[in-house]
Amino acid sequence: MTAESPKKNWRDRLHEIIYEADTPLGKQFDIFLIILILFSVVLIMLESVKEIDVKYHDQLLFMEWVVTIFFTIEYIARIVCIRQPSKYIFSFYGIIDFISTIPLYLSYIFAGSQVLLAFRIFRMLRIFRILKLVKFIGEASQLKQALKASRTKIVVFIYVVLILSVMMGTVMYLIESDEAGFTSIPRSIYWTIVTLTTVGYGDIAPQTALGQSIATLIMIIGYGIIAVPTGIVSAEFAGNYRKKGSKKKAKAKTIEKRVHLNTQVCHHCTSEGHRDDATHCYHCGGLLND
Known part of the structure; x- marks a missing residue:
């Protein structure tokens, strides 16, 4: 020694x-x-x-x-x-x-x-x-892939929501008075977005019957809009699962049962998540118990 x-x-x-x-x-x-x-x-x-x-x-x-x-x-x-x-x-x-x-x-x-x-x-x-929670990294990766695959649809959806907000905000500016808080088109668009997302701060509220009717319509549309992004991502997520097929799922389960990862950290490069039977680091090749 x-x-x-x-x-x-x-x-x-x-x-x-x-x-x-x-x-x-x-x-x-x-x-x-x-x-x-x-x-x-x-x-x-x-x-x-x-x-x-x-x-x-x-x-x-x-x-x-x-x-x-x-x-x-x-x-x-x-x-x-x-x-x-x-x-x-x-x-x-x-x-x-x-x-x-x-x-x-x-x-x-x-x-x-x-x-x-x-x-x-x-x-x-x-x-x-x-x-x-290392085993959940695979699930997080699938969610990332689902978001990446649906990014175009989400961008189009946001674009439509912005157009709708500008249109409805402009209409509310023309209908409502300054006393109601709709002092400008940007401020009216702000109210539309807040109402459309069902947040509803209450700092601005329409006073006319027509304005309140439009506000009601915007609120109802808002509830429907909330479900759209969730549905897009969920569809992609489910599609990724279907593409794998039952054989790959069975194989993945077998591998997961056979291989167990621990929290051992390499003394050389600080990489973690090594197999229980590993003697060398998967990243730098250094001995784990040198």
Whole structure:
């Protein structure tokens, strides 16, 4: 055993806790991390409420510093226990971790930058590792393909809705008076879009009988319009399933049962989602347990 072995074992152990969720300590660390992220986001929200910030500003700032220091230590630990730090630093999660840590430090240089701490909510994406939702990535890919295949139809649909909004907005501008809130065609188009999407803020409302009749028609059309994009995407989604055929479905199920992916993260390139029987990383070829 060489003198470097203890250091290597320490780094490997730290790597296992921080990067992986298959071990008890790894799961506990990730769950604690998510709780801390949520707690931090709640702190940011409370600080934005003037009445609470005036009364508890010092306490909120102290708790935010405690959270920030923990995240700073965690960020440094992630860099230390990886063989190629740049792979983590410039990865998606690495950039998110950095963005969620640095704002409070920057607030002493640039006023107001601490509000960027709300970006910590993006770190909740790590929950996919804890809940082992890797198997749903295939479903997400199919949804992406369905959206891509139906993008032309959706664009045409939006185009028609915009034309309808301009037409009905112009009509409402001609029918209604300025007192009712229809002071210009753009403002009338705004009301039409709000009504058509069934949001209905109520800040503008038609006063004439004809205007109210048209508004009723727009509301009814709005309910029908809501179902159109959903139907387009659903049809494409169902079509993709039919194209695969029953044989491919059966084969996919067999493969899914036979191959199990874990949350083990490569020490070299930080790639995750390896098979239980894998000895080398599928991305860089490095040993997983070297």
